[in-house]
Amino acid sequence: MSSTATIPAQTTAPRVYRDYGRPAWRRILFTRESAVIGLLILVIIGATFGVRNFGSPITMTYLLLDVAPILLIALPMTLVIITGEIDLSVASMVGLSSVLVGILHQGGLPIPAAAAVAIIAGAVGGALNGFLVTAVGLPSLAVTIGTLALYRGLAVGLLGTTAVTDFDEFWTSLAKSKIGETGIPSIMIPFVLLAIVFAVLLHFTPFGRGIFAIGLSPDAATFSGVNVNRTKMILFILTGTLSAFAGIYYTLRFGSARGDNATGLELQVIAAVLLGGVSIFGGRGALHGVIAGVLLIGVLASALRLANVTSDVINIITGVLLVLSVVSASFLAWLQKKRQGPGRLKRGRTPAAKA
Amino acid sequence: MLIHNRFSGKTRVGAIAALAVSVALLASGCSANTDGGTTAGGDAGSANLAVTFLPKNLGNPYFDTSDKGGETAVNEFGGTFAQVGPAEASPDAQVSYINTLTQQGVGAIVVSANDPKAIGDALNEARDAGIKVVTYDSDTEAQFRDVFINQADSAGIAKVQVDMIAEQIGDAGEIAILSASANATNQNAWIELMKADLAENHPDITLVETVYGDDDDQTSFDKTAALLQTHPNLKGIVSPTTVGIAAAARYLQTSDFKGKVALTGLGTPNQLRDYIDDGTMTAFALWNPADLGYLAAFAAKALIVGDITGAEGDTFEAGKLGSYTVGADSVVLLGDPYVFNKDNIADFDF
Numbered sequence: 001m002s003s004t005a006t007i008p009a010q011t012t013a014p015r016v017y018r019d020y021g022r023p024a025w026r027r028i029l030f031t032r033e034s035a036v037i038g039l040l041i042l043v044i045i046g047a048t049f050g051v052r053n054f055g056s057p058i059t060m061t062y063l064l065l066d067v068a069p070i071l072l073i074a075l076p077m078t079l080v081i082i083t084g085e086i087d088l089s090v091a092s093m094v095g096l097s098s099v100l101v102g103i104l105h106q107g108g109l110p111i112p113a114a115a116a117v118a119i120i121a122g123a124v125g126g127a128l129n130g131f132l133v134t135a136v137g138l139p140s141l142a143v144t145i146g147t148l149a150l151y152r153g154l155a156v157g158l159l160g161t162t163a164v165t166d167f168d169e170f171w172t173s174l175a176k177s178k179i180g181e182t183g184i185p186s187i188m189i190p191f192v193l194l195a196i197v198f199a200v201l202l203h204f205t206p207f208g209r210g211i212f213a214i215g216l217s218p219d220a221a222t223f224s225g226v227n228v229n230r231t232k233m234i235l236f237i238l239t240g241t242l243s244a245f246a247g248i249y250y251t252l253r254f255g256s257a258r259g260d261n262a263t264g265l266e267l268q269v270i271a272a273v274l275l276g277g278v279s280i281f282g283g284r285g286a287l288h289g290v291i292a293g294v295l296l297i298g299v300l301a302s303a304l305r306l307a308n309v310t311s312d313v314i315n316i317i318t319g320v321l322l323v324l325s326v327v328s329a330s331f332l333a334w335l336q337k338k339r340q341g342p343g344r345l346k347r348g349r350t351p352a353a354k355a
Numbered sequence: 356m357l358i359h360n361r362f363s364g365k366t367r368v369g370a371i372a373a374l375a376v377s378v379a380l381l382a383s384g385c386s387a388n389t390d391g392g393t394t395a396g397g398d399a400g401s402a403n404l405a406v407t408f409l410p411k412n413l414g415n416p417y418f419d420t421s422d423k424g425g426e427t428a429v430n431e432f433g434g435t436f437a438q439v440g441p442a443e444a445s446p447d448a449q450v451s452y453i454n455t456l457t458q459q460g461v462g463a464i465v466v467s468a469n470d471p472k473a474i475g476d477a478l479n480e481a482r483d484a485g486i487k488v489v490t491y492d493s494d495t496e497a498q499f500r501d502v503f504i505n506q507a508d509s510a511g512i513a514k515v516q517v518d519m520i521a522e523q524i525g526d527a528g529e530i531a532i533l534s535a536s537a538n539a540t541n542q543n544a545w546i547e548l549m550k551a552d553l554a555e556n557h558p559d560i561t562l563v564e565t566v567y568g569d570d571d572d573q574t575s576f577d578k579t580a581a582l583l584q585t586h587p588n589l590k591g592i593v594s595p596t597t598v599g600i601a602a603a604a605r606y607l608q609t610s611d612f613k614g615k616v617a618l619t620g621l622g623t624p625n626q627l628r629d630y631i632d633d634g635t636m637t638a639f640a641l642w643n644p645a646d647l648g649y650l651a652a653f654a655a656k657a658l659i660v661g662d663i664t665g666a667e668g669d670t671f672e673a674g675k676l677g678s679y680t681v682g683a684d685s686v687v688l689l690g691d692p693y694v695f696n697k698d699n700i701a702d703f704d705f
Binding site: 052053054056058059062066163165172176250254255256258260261262263264301302305306308310311312315 | 413437439440441442443445446447448450451452454455457458459460470471472473474475476
């Protein structure tokens with residue numbers, strides 16, 4: 001409490017104080033994103049010492065191979081959720097693009113051409129989501145529940161319950177290849193590049209500020225000159241495209257194109273995004289937090305599997321973690337609001353008056 | 356006000372720290388119970404007899420039965436048994452588990468493949484790390500595993516069904532077959548073998564018709580009704596499909612034909628228990644999943660200690676089941692299908 005003296009007297013708006021009055025190290029350290037990163041580091045350290053076989057290079061390889069599709073889709077999903085929308089059709093798009101690659105390759109198309117068609121299909125699928133949300137004005141939750149069923153239905157309908165497995169060794173081993181002797185999968189190269197692009201897009205461009213503005217208030221964003229519909233359209237196309245990319249990776253990694261590939265992946269993606277500090281109500285979030293969230297879930301699953309914990313218990317633990325993180329976020333927001341009182345910007349509620 | 360602001364910052368940190376600690380505790384708590392458990396027992400000098408079963412999915416009574424058989428075997432030869440697996444029967448989930456077992460360095464993985472190809476590379480990585488791979492129940496392509504334990508071959512399946520129906524109808528009279536779909540490869544292969552066996556060894560039995568229920572319960576039910584209408588002298592029905600046999604049994608149970616028309620074929624004990632108990636059926640066949648798991652575990656052990664390499668002609672001992680020989684393509688055949696009847700059905704739950 002002795003620190004009261006150091007607080008500049010002219011600060012009347014707590015919000016302003018909180019954002020700018022605190023020392024930089026506190027602003028950086030005490031955010032949700034930092035908390036997730038800290039938690040990730042804690043869990044990694046705990047697993048390295050607590051779980052046998054976790055602290056080996058091969059663990060990192062398998063871990064990154066496992067989370068790669070989640071990481072890829074989480075990038076655009078973060079932006080979509082920050083605008084206050086959601087895309088539940090991503091995993092179905094993974095399945096559909098997987099099937100497309102399989103069928104086209106079986107029909108004689110080389111992998112790059114088949115992959116290009118799948119990516120175009122992903123963009124078209126995303127555009128359909130975007131069209132229904134922006135032009136028709138339907139809620140994205142309803143739209144993408146529909147296209148979740150539609151894309152999955154198309155995938156299973158096209159290929160049935162069979163699988164296409166005759167892919168060239170070159171492409172399947174490329175999907176699993178590592179960068180030199182590091183043990184880091186090559187898929188991390190496009191991922192890191194994409195992550196940088198998305199981070200710049202979200203945090204350092206007018207387009208990104210528009211995304212946050214839409215999430216906070218679409219009306220206010222519209223009045224400040226943000227093209228809400230165009231922004232959302234672009235984001236849905238991006239989600240579809242990257243889901244297709246993930247589908248191609250999925251197909252090649254397992255050497256198997258199946259209609260039921262990646263079933264349920266959408267929930268893992270959304271769970272990781274929310275764990276990473278993105279508000280499901282929109283307007284709040286950061287990409288580094290999301291990446292940490294994805295890795296946290298991946299590390300936990302990997303460590304628990306290594307510890308011979310059964311899959312249902314792993315689901316329970318990640319579920320509890322997710323609920324805790326969401327609950328703690330809204331609990332803290334509520335606490336903050338309560339402490340600040342209803343009229344925090346009103347005159348007379350200065351520190352002096354309160355004291 | 357400002358104090359409160361600072362304070363809420365601390366509260367937040369506190370809450371996050373609590374969260375972190377709870378997760379860390381969870382993680383370490385879970386790891387604690389494994390060190391004494393089922394991690395690889397690969398001590399220098401002795402063979403690594405850690406055998407892990409990876410069924411298609413967990414919570415499946417069929418695999419619970421087979422893996423229990425595996426556990427019995429592993430305990431008999433003094434190894435370490437573990438069973439892991441995904442909740443849903445998907446190949447990508449199995450790959451994660453195979454990777455995990457590779458990291459743990461178990462002695463052998465005994466796996467029922469959800470896809471003949473998709474888990475292949477992961478299995479090969481495991482084998483590169485010195486782990487033996489046995490498939491059971493559902494095989495991968497041959498290049499991905501050391502040995503496949505085949506539950507039954509076509510000749511054995513065909514023969515046991517002919518033997519059962521012949522015994523039940525006194526080796527004479529009209530019979531019919533209720534199959535799955537007209538283009539089901541395995542069913543058709545069995546039916547051809549059954550026809551040959553009937554012609555050769557059972558001259559007094561006449562196969563009057565083969566009908567197809569398309570592996571659909573209602574269609575199979577209706578086809579059974581039609582068969583009995585069309586052939587009033589019918590003495591028995593053979594249904595080499597688990598869907599068909601259950602539907603036919605359901606029809607017979609409530610009809611005048613109960614106990615007069617024999618029904619047999621391939622089914623599971625849980626499906627047909629009631630019909631055996633009330634006398635609608637007397638016997639049907641499948642393989643014994645417990646024996647399948649038992650044999651798979653012994654094959655894994657034989658691979659680990661170097662008794663076999665998977666080459667054709669290799670032989671190994673499998674405890675109570677006796678001696679086995681590795682056949683072509685590194686396949687080991689469990690043996691003749693297992694006949695379930697009133698005397699033994701209570702021993703099974705799958």
